[in-house]
Amino acid sequence: xxxxxxxxxxxxxxxxxxxxxxxxxxxxxxxxxxxxxxxxxxxxxxxxxxxxxxxxxxxxxxxxxxxxxxxxxxxxxxxxxxxxxxxxxxxxxxxxxxxxxxxxxxxxxxxxxxxxxxxxxxxxxxxxxxxxxxxxxxxxxxxxxxxxxxxxxxxxxxxxxxxxxxxxxxxxxxxxxxxxxxxxxxxxxxxxxxxxxxxxxxxxxxxxxxxxxxxxxxxxxxxxxxxxxxxxxxxxxxxxxxxxxxxxxxxxxxxxxxxxxxxxxxxxxxxxxxxxxxxxxxxxxxxxxxxxxxxxxxxxxxxxxxxxxxxxxxxxxxxxxxxxxxxxxxxxxxxxxxxxxxxxxxxxxxxxxxxxxxxxxxxxxxxxxxxxxxxxxxxxxxxxxxxxxxxxxxxxxxxxxxxxxxxxxxxxxxxxxxxxxxxxxxxxxxxxxxxxxxxxxxxxxxxxxxxxxxxxxxxxxxxxxxxxxxxxxxxxxxxxxxxxxxxxxxxxxxxxxxxxxxxxxxxxxxxxxxxxxxxxxxxxxxxxxxxxxxxxxxxxxxxxxxxxxxxxxxxxxxxxxxxxxxxxxxxxxxxxxxxxxxxxxxxxxxxxxxxxxxxxxxxxxxxxxxxxxxxxxxxxxxxxxxxxxxxxxxxxxxxxxxxx
RNA sequence: GCCGGUGUAGCUCAGUUGGCCAGAGCAGCUGAUUUGUAAUCAGCUGGUCGGGGGUUCGAAUCCCUCCACCGGCUCCA
Numbered sequence: 001x002x003x004x005x006x007x008x009x010x011x012x013x014x015x016x017x018x019x020x021x022x023x024x025x026x027x028x029x030x031x032x033x034x035x036x037x038x039x040x041x042x043x044x045x046x047x048x049x050x051x052x053x054x055x056x057x058x059x060x061x062x063x064x065x066x067x068x069x070x071x072x073x074x075x076x077x078x079x080x081x082x083x084x085x086x087x088x089x090x091x092x093x094x095x096x097x098x099x100x101x102x103x104x105x106x107x108x109x110x111x112x113x114x115x116x117x118x119x120x121x122x123x124x125x126x127x128x129x130x131x132x133x134x135x136x137x138x139x140x141x142x143x144x145x146x147x148x149x150x151x152x153x154x155x156x157x158x159x160x161x162x163x164x165x166x167x168x169x170x171x172x173x174x175x176x177x178x179x180x181x182x183x184x185x186x187x188x189x190x191x192x193x194x195x196x197x198x199x200x201x202x203x204x205x206x207x208x209x210x211x212x213x214x215x216x217x218x219x220x221x222x223x224x225x226x227x228x229x230x231x232x233x234x235x236x237x238x239x240x241x242x243x244x245x246x247x248x249x250x251x252x253x254x255x256x257x258x259x260x261x262x263x264x265x266x267x268x269x270x271x272x273x274x275x276x277x278x279x280x281x282x283x284x285x286x287x288x289x290x291x292x293x294x295x296x297x298x299x300x301x302x303x304x305x306x307x308x309x310x311x312x313x314x315x316x317x318x319x320x321x322x323x324x325x326x327x328x329x330x331x332x333x334x335x336x337x338x339x340x341x342x343x344x345x346x347x348x349x350x351x352x353x354x355x356x357x358x359x360x361x362x363x364x365x366x367x368x369x370x371x372x373x374x375x376x377x378x379x380x381x382x383x384x385x386x387x388x389x390x391x392x393x394x395x396x397x398x399x400x401x402x403x404x405x406x407x408x409x410x411x412x413x414x415x416x417x418x419x420x421x422x423x424x425x426x427x428x429x430x431x432x433x434x435x436x437x438x439x440x441x442x443x444x445x446x447x448x449x450x451x452x453x454x455x456x457x458x459x460x461x462x463x464x465x466x467x468x469x470x471x472x473x474x475x476x477x478x479x480x481x482x483x484x485x486x487x488x489x490x491x492x493x494x495x496x497x498x499x500x501x502x503x504x505x506x507x508x509x510x511x512x513x514x515x516x517x518x519x520x521x522x523x524x525x526x527x528x529x530x531x532x533x534x535x536x537x538x539x540x541x542x543x544x545x546x547x548x549x550x551x552x553x554x555x556x557x558x559x560x561x562x563x564x565x566x567x568x569x570x571x572x573x574x575x576x577x578x579x580x581x582x583x584x585x586x587x588x589x590x591x592x593x594x595x596x597x598x599x600x601x602x603x604x605x606x607x608x609x610x611x612x613x614x615x616x617x618x619x620x621x622x623x624x625x626x627x628x629x630x631x632x633x634x635x636x637x638x639x640x641x642x643x644x
Numbered sequence: 645g646c647c648g649g650u651g652u653a654g655c656u657c658a659g660u661u662g663g664c665c666a667g668a669g670c671a672g673c674u675g676a677u678u679u680g681u682a683a684u685c686a687g688c689u690g691g692u693c694g695g696g697g698g699u700u701c702g703a704a705u706c707c708c709u710c711c712a713c714c715g716g717c718u719c720c721a
Contacts, residue, residue: 198715
């Protein structure tokens, strides 16, 4: 007998060696039909695999992450089977389940495959799925595994097998297709009802740009057509929030081929938005004891040789600027920190002066690879809301925690509640990518881990994501279609102070080395604005939006009153303007609603006579009539509430 | 940088297999209308069909090449 503990704590006994599917059947027919995988003691298993020891289990349907995992993984195999039958001789790399669907990296050899071929593969997948083929798990020896793929001529699978331990290798087979795979998989293909292959792209084998590029096909499948339709609708809705589209509609920013790719041009409305964001942060920083500084857009090459940036990024950057003097070279500033180090060195510093916090909205230029550019989220010229804190070792933890407070405050004010907090540490295997001593890295990494823990942050640790001079705490936010972007970042750095020979005189009269914290709560104004646009769909908070109120006169007769209303509002620090066009009121409402102006004031004869305004709130329709004074106070209160 | 796709007016898009001076809606301009809660009507302007080269009697359409953009990969101080 085996004791099975269910998620609700119930325990049932079964005859020994019972499969997940049988357990599901014992609970309900419906569950058995919908079950996709089973989690056994924290490990995801096939439903058909027998459980032989007492276990805690949960049965996963498509509603559970672990269910989707098996479902999409099996779908990847189904796609591979379809591809193999349509394109015999295709070699397969890896084909995992991902957050939304799955992909498979394949080598089609000399056959050229484009997205026009995807529907054909979809059809084949559905055809194969209808055969209700079972996914059969089989343990194989390493020799057997090697022999199979040698005969098949699939060098990718052979490479993967060569790295596995004998005795841990499993094959999965469904229909005509056999794959090296850890599993788990569905019981059979019958649950795969709706298929959409979404895109096709090149992907380097094992993520190594020096190796062969395979063809990656992305897809997603669902147990019901309706779910696929919903997913497609969701994607279409997400596209409407794309910051590149909204940025154009609301006239926030643009690009010009003549100016150069990845070099954004901020239009008047976008500039207003950005300046307001900057003013907001400046106010916060002032409260936290930051001092503004300014530095030029270029700096002598030696500055970056000293910092190590030149050695690390020099060849992939905008090339040095030369002058008539043959020995003189400048770099377009890729970072603000070296400049700030030089400001620190302006005069001798005492331990009493620390911490020193230099803040600058510093514009930097980086030669990002052309294929990497993306709207405002990845550009070649951008402005960091940068600051460098120079502090003593005993101040480090406290200073770091204060920066976390700033980031959290900003995210809260802008309603970014779905962010990921990531601790980015050194690569465990390859330390050659980093500068500085192990001892200092250790200290820096521990400081971040401790500060994050003391602040109660739920963090994920990523190895190999650190900057070359120090570890980071990164705040990541998703965009409209789920891509993750790093916004806020806080970094601990023992290395640049050393390279720039920064010092302060301690209580003991001796020279000591300060520690630097690099930090940018927004990250960059460009990327932050982009993510803000996608989160709000262009409906910015009232305090931030470029135009807060538009006054709509019913006809030209009431232009004068409309102007009076607008002037009154502006005098009282409410940003308003008049829609002076000779259009009907319906038209004016429609156009200004689409421009996401928070308040629309309709004014005609009645309002003009009584000094009132008919208020309409964006997306919420008519709100009734108010006196102009009351409305002004109301708007100001709303702004106050947002910024509390 | 690599793989795949796309590129027609300020914007959104027609223009199938090469064939009369390249079209529509919106925007813009002019005029009429003077409007009460999501598009008033009419007229006009606007395009070297991404750039360059080629094939052809003839190219937006076919070929080559470059550029930009889109989706990935790689990268991200």
